[in-house]
Amino acid sequence: MTTTGPERAEAKSNPTPWMPTGVPGLDLVLSGGLLRDSVYILEGxxxxxxxxxxxxxxxxxxxxGETMLYMTLLAEDHHRMLRNIGxxxxxxQEIVDAHLRFMSGFxxxxxxxxxxxxxxxRSESSRSSASLLVIDGVYVIEDHAGSRAEFRTFINELESMSSLLGCTVxxxxxxxxxxRLPHYTMVDGWIRLDSRSDGHRWVRELTVRKFRGSGFIxxxxxxxxxxxxxxxxxRLESLPSEPYxxxxxxxxxxxxxxxxxxGGGIPSASTTIVVGASGSGKTSLGLSFLGECTAEEPGLYAGFGETPERLQHKxxxxxxxxxxLHASGPVDFMWMASEDTEADILVQSILEAVERRGVRRLVVDGLQGLSRNLTYPERLGPLLAAASHQLRRRGVTTLMTADAPQLMGGELALTLRDQASLSENIILLRYLGLRTRMRRTLSVIKARDQDFDPSVFEFTIGSGGIRFVRSLAEGDDDPGESSADVTG
Structure with missing residues (x-):
């Protein structure tokens, strides 16, 4: 409901210090929104x-119930701009007619x-009682200024005017x-929108360079x-952590x-990473995990490779x-095959689906897919650790899979940064050459606070899913045959 008449006057005479922007995510970055009666530079x-x-x-x-005054200093009029955002x-259009004022200062x-x-x-802001003033093309004012001192004076008077009129600029x-330019030290905030390429796609970014009166992310x-x-x-890893x-x-x-x-199963509300080469059984293990879903414990499969149809066929x-379970509702699929979507958007989509469906079991199949979609690959570890933290807080038990080359080195050393905070459990799937044929093996290499069996187990995949065959003792491979570890 909008405020009018006396209510509007009271709101103007006793304004809150914050002016929420309503832009999803921006108010979180700004710790509440813009500050009223302040001047901000938005560049890009x-x-x-x-x-x-x-x-x-x-x-x-x-x-x-507030009014925006939008002044353009560019040659084009506002009609084209309105057509572009229409x-x-x-x-x-009803809001445009009632609460928005567009004008040219050219x-x-x-x-x-x-x-x-x-x-x-001053006259238009006062006449319209605008709470927000936008000046588009401020560099034109700088070009018209006779000197930097004259431009600084303009910024200074604009700041005084914003306080006097109760208007955010x-x-x-x-x-x-x-x-280091003086007008950047004078304004209350400096926000930059940018567009950068990582070689195969363009990504828009927002960075807060300066923000007086409040913290920001x-x-x-x-x-x-x-x-x-x-x-x-x-950035998920920049958000404050909460205990779980x-x-x-x-x-x-x-x-x-x-x-x-x-030692009993997977701890609830934990994260397990399953590492293995292509075809080693990661997807089958993920499907087995979701096969335990119920209406009270729904699940989600988010993958980068096989389509939902192929997964259901498997x-x-x-x-x-x-x-x-998919047909009756407890299990849903998200197929994230596009490499044009930034990983932050994909992760947020997963978290929103988890929240919307009340998911309790989650499979993220193919961490290499997220890595390919990161503009800054070094963020993979911190991003996944932050996502895992959010999932634990929601009571979600998560199973993530990764191709062996993505996480493993020649000495089977994990290279994923922050893996200790990312997962409680790590399961390794490998092919081993034993007695003239390749065999699938599984071993648990980490299970936090659990008494687990560290042995290597041979397993098969067939009707009924994954079945263990036997534990492989040390030296179990035939000395006369070559033993091949093809983890990647």
Whole structure:
């Protein structure tokens, strides 16, 4: 409900210090939103999303009963801009007519200079009782200033005006400045939208360079654009951690022999990494795990390789029943085959699906898929550790799989950073050449706070799923045959 009349006047006379932007993720990054009566620089190259972001904030404030005054100093008029954002879900012509004021300062700047622009801003802001003022193309004002001192004076007077009129100001510019310039020290905040390429795709990012009066989450943060506008994905590893309860029970893995060597099963609300070469049985183990789902304990399979149809066909051949659980509702699939989507967006999509469906069992099949979709590959470990933390807090028992080359070296040394905080359990699947043929083997190499059997077990995959054959004693391979470890 919007505020009008006396309620609106009271809201203006006793404003809260925060002005929530309504942009998903941005208020979290800014620890609440923009501060009222403050001046911010929003910079970025053409096409980064500055105009869209400013309008999205303006429409959100308008839905709270406030007014945005949008002044452009560029040659193009606002009609083209409105046409470009007209397809966004936040757009409303009714709101434009009632709460948004668009105007051009181009002619005034050319004829009356900076003094004329300040006069125009003061009169229009006062007349419209605007709580948000956007000045698009502020670099044009800098070009018209006779000196840096004159431009600093303009910024200083704009700050005084924002406090006097109770108006938050966004200065949009496509010019990248040196942070040592005086006007960057004068403004209350400096936010940058950028677009960078990692070689095969472009990724938008938002970084807060400066923010007076409040803490903020350091970036860069992925900024996605859709028909709903801009969405900011705060770096998951930068969010504050919250405690979660220790595992209180075991949940079945779907493979009784594995539960036995783990000492009872997989600890609830824990993370298990399954490492192995292609074809070693990682996906089959993941499907076995989901085969234990119920209506009270639903599951989700998020994978980068095989389609949901192929996975259900595999489950049917193995007799695991996952296809029936999918048809009746307890199990769902997410296929994430695209390499154009940044890993932060994929991880957030998984977390949202977990929350929406009340998921208690999760399989993330193919960590190498996430690695390929990271602009900064060194973030893989911290990102997964943060995601695992979020899942534990939600009471989700998670099984992640990774190809052996992704995690293993020649000495079977884990190279995934922060793996200790990422997973409680690590299971290794390998092919071994024993007595003239290749055999699948499984061994538990880590099970935190559990009394587990560290032996290497040969297993088969067939009707009924995964079955252990025997434990391999040391020297069990035929001395006359070559023993091959093809973990990758």
């Amino acid at each position: 190259p053409p096409g980064a999303g500055k105009t869209l972001l400013a309008n999205q904030i303006g429409f959100h404030r308008a839905r709270q 397809g966004m879900s936040f757009f409303s 002619d005034v700047l050319n004829t009356e200079g900076l003094r004329g622009i300040l006069k125009l801003i 966004l200065l949009l510019t496509s010019r990248e400045y040196d942070s 350091g970036g860069p943060h992925v900024a996605g654009i859709s028909d709903d506008g801009i969405r900011i994905l705060p 309860p220790a595992p209180s029970e075991f949940v079945p893995s779907g493979v009784p022999d594995l539960d036995r060597i783990l 489950s049917m051949k193995l007799g695991l029943g996952v296809e029936h």
